[in-house]
Amino acid sequence: MAVAEQPQSIEEQRRWEGSLDQLRGLVSERAITGETMLLNMGPHHPSTHGVLRLLLELDGEQIISCLPDIGFLHTGIEKSVEDKSYEKAVPLTDRMDYLSPMSNNMAFSAAVEKLLELDVPERGQIIRVVCLELARCASHLVWLGTHAIDMGAMSVLLYAFRERERILGMFEMLSGQRMMSSYIRPGGVWRDVPDDFLPTIKQFLLDFPAKVDDYEALLTKNPIWKDRAQGVGVIEPDVALAYGMTGPALRGSGVNWDLRKAQPYSGYETYDFNVPLGEHGDVYDRYLIRIHEFRESMKILNQAVARLETVQGPYRSENNKYCPPLRSELGQSMEAVIHHFKLWTYGYDAPDDEIYNAIESPRGEIGCYIHGTGANKPRRVHFKTPSFIHISALPVVAKGYLLADMVAIIGSVDIVLGDCDR
Amino acid sequence: MGVSSKLGNLGVVTTTVEQAVNWARTGAMWPLLFGLACCAIEYMSSQASSYDLSRFGMELNRATPRQADLLIVSGRLTRKMAPVVRQLYDQMAEPKWVISMGDCASCGGVYNNYAIVQGVDEIIPVDVYIAGCPPRPEQLLHGILTLHEKVRGERIADWA
Numbered sequence: 001m002a003v004a005e006q007p008q009s010i011e012e013q014r015r016w017e018g019s020l021d022q023l024r025g026l027v028s029e030r031a032i033t034g035e036t037m038l039l040n041m042g043p044h045h046p047s048t049h050g051v052l053r054l055l056l057e058l059d060g061e062q063i064i065s066c067l068p069d070i071g072f073l074h075t076g077i078e079k080s081v082e083d084k085s086y087e088k089a090v091p092l093t094d095r096m097d098y099l100s101p102m103s104n105n106m107a108f109s110a111a112v113e114k115l116l117e118l119d120v121p122e123r124g125q126i127i128r129v130v131c132l133e134l135a136r137c138a139s140h141l142v143w144l145g146t147h148a149i150d151m152g153a154m155s156v157l158l159y160a161f162r163e164r165e166r167i168l169g170m171f172e173m174l175s176g177q178r179m180m181s182s183y184i185r186p187g188g189v190w191r192d193v194p195d196d197f198l199p200t201i202k203q204f205l206l207d208f209p210a211k212v213d214d215y216e217a218l219l220t221k222n223p224i225w226k227d228r229a230q231g232v233g234v235i236e237p238d239v240a241l242a243y244g245m246t247g248p249a250l251r252g253s254g255v256n257w258d259l260r261k262a263q264p265y266s267g268y269e270t271y272d273f274n275v276p277l278g279e280h281g282d283v284y285d286r287y288l289i290r291i292h293e294f295r296e297s298m299k300i301l302n303q304a305v306a307r308l309e310t311v312q313g314p315y316r317s318e319n320n321k322y323c324p325p326l327r328s329e330l331g332q333s334m335e336a337v338i339h340h341f342k343l344w345t346y347g348y349d350a351p352d353d354e355i356y357n358a359i360e361s362p363r364g365e366i367g368c369y370i371h372g373t374g375a376n377k378p379r380r381v382h383f384k385t386p387s388f389i390h391i392s393a394l395p396v397v398a399k400g401y402l403l404a405d406m407v408a409i410i411g412s413v414d415i416v417l418g419d420c421d422r
Numbered sequence: 423m424g425v426s427s428k429l430g431n432l433g434v435v436t437t438t439v440e441q442a443v444n445w446a447r448t449g450a451m452w453p454l455l456f457g458l459a460c461c462a463i464e465y466m467s468s469q470a471s472s473y474d475l476s477r478f479g480m481e482l483n484r485a486t487p488r489q490a491d492l493l494i495v496s497g498r499l500t501r502k503m504a505p506v507v508r509q510l511y512d513q514m515a516e517p518k519w520v521i522s523m524g525d526c527a528s529c530g531g532v533y534n535n536y537a538i539v540q541g542v543d544e545i546i547p548v549d550v551y552i553a554g555c556p557p558r559p560e561q562l563l564h565g566i567l568t569l570h571e572k573v574r575g576e577r578i579a580d581w582a
Contacts, residue, residue: 043506046455046485050462051503072503073459076537092532095498098460142463145470161470168467179460179556418459421500 023055026067031057036064039403043072047150047407050417052391054406061402066395070388073421081381085347086112086186089381094180096383097419099142102135102171103361105184107383110265111357111368112186115350118322121314124188125267129304130201131174131184132266132359133297137208138167139362140290144215147287147411151228156218163211166204173197187323188316198308205301212294219287229284233409235397236281243393247364247386248289249413253281259360273299283412290414293362322348347376356384363387363414387419440578447491447517448479448570454490455483456510459497461524461556468559478566487513492569493546494562498526499539511546519573521565522548525555 051072145157175181276292278285325336352374358367364386525531530540
């Protein structure tokens with residue numbers, strides 16, 4: 001096997017490590033003189049939940065300051081979307097927040113629908129709610145497993161992934177893909193739910209509440225877990241609001257803001273569910289909120305599945321200028337073939353206008369800004385993602401805590417670097 | 423069974439040093455605990471309950487490259503991350519192997535743009551490529567078994 005020579009002269013090494021002078025103004029003077037210690041955490045670190053680099057300034061074990069360095073996963077998705085028609089941009093949005101691709105699809109699709117003033121039929125909206133809540137559970141399960149591992153509880157991951165596999169199995173049933181499903185598309189969903197989906201999800205809904213109890217039995221009253229989590233990483237409500245935090249990180253501080261309630265979309269206003277709120281804003285409260293969100297998602301899913309059985313009809317818009325005709329029509333209708341050809345080659349024109357639309361992803365508000373050109377490709381697409389905002393608040397949150405608490409704080413705000421860097 | 427029929431009642435196995443070493447290497451190939459993007463989540467799935475990589479002696483992920491044998495590049499490699507991955511690879515002790523997991527790591531995948539390195543083989547040598555975006559855990563297992571096959575055929579002299 002050919003192995004290249006060890007690279008880099010000392011100058012070269014310095015050039016990409018940077019010199020201490022470049023840090024002047026970012027870290028305190030004490031760090032420059034060597035009184036406090038500068039420590040790199042990441043980009044390769046098991047507990048940074050991806051390729052995040054933190055430059056920590058430590059006094060003993062206490063964190064004096066924390067400088068997040070992002071962009072190690074910058075993929076240029078926003079730029080790539082500018083070169084694609086709206087329908088073809090959906091698969092790229094999957095890969096931003098790779099723990100809940102459905103939410104990204106929904107954020108983008110809902111924004112495109114707003115731009116086109118396109119309505120989604122009721123059945124399509126119900127299927128979307130099912131997908132979004134399943135995605136919330138799947139995402140929280142990864143969070144639960146990895147967060148617990150970070151804090152030393154190794155076995156939780158195995159239980160959490162056991163249930164996650166079942167959810168991914170359902171996504172595969174719907175879309176043919178486990179993770180990057182691209183199932184929610186502008187105008188509705190890709191196809192109707194298959195026949196065996198309803199029995200599968202019903203069985204899952206029967207089983208899952210007991211599993212959530214199991215997770216709680218492992219952690220909620222565990223004294224080690226409490227010691228690691230309670231009173232750590234406290235986010236004051238005004239700090240959370242000032243930094244624009246959303247999702248469980250905000251609600252953990254007791255601020256009642258959930259876009260499913262505040263700006264309902266996809267018919268969320270017709271479902272009966274609660275928004276769990278924390279009191280102290282610490283790691284433990286954020287943990288409890290996500291555990292409660294499992295149960296609230298179950299509530300929504302139960303209602304949505306019941307509606308799926310009664311509400312029939314189209315699952316995506318029947319406006320064939322924007323949504324492909326049914327496969328079965330292609331053999332019979334020339335018009336359908338023309339629409340199909342036009343949609344998959346050129347796409348459709350969207351107005352020269354700008355819109356912003358936000359939804360509640362498992363991590364918080366994921367918003368999509370689209371500036372149309374009047375043609376089939378957008379001029380600019382921007383995603384406002386929760387992870388980016390939560391990372392920007394890390395320096396304030398982490399200040400004064402111990403180095404060992406840093407992993408707990410990172411885990412509890414639940415960042416995904418693909419979501420942050422895009 | 424295989425071994426006992428060869429053994430007879432002599433209590434002796436004859437083999438070559440090479441075969442014994444390669445057998446040991448495939449039986450306990452410690453991967454580096456390292457993930458880049460979406461594929462890392464499928465890699466975690468492979469590690470977790472349903473797929474269970476420990477069946478192949480891989481349950482022990484080492485967070486430090488000095489103790490790892492296998493680098494699974496799981497996800498898209500950005501230009502900013504490329505020097506880091508190269509450094510991780512350089513820090514691994516020989517013998518070492520690389521699996522390029524997923525389309526992005528293998529060839530850039532859907533991202534042919536300014537930010538993404540078009541394949542991790544531009545910076546480090548790769549032993550096994552796995553297609554898929556992201557590959558299913560079964561595909562990763564198949565890739566790992568393919569690598570085992572390759573390792574079983576390796577000659578010690580190649581590493582010397």
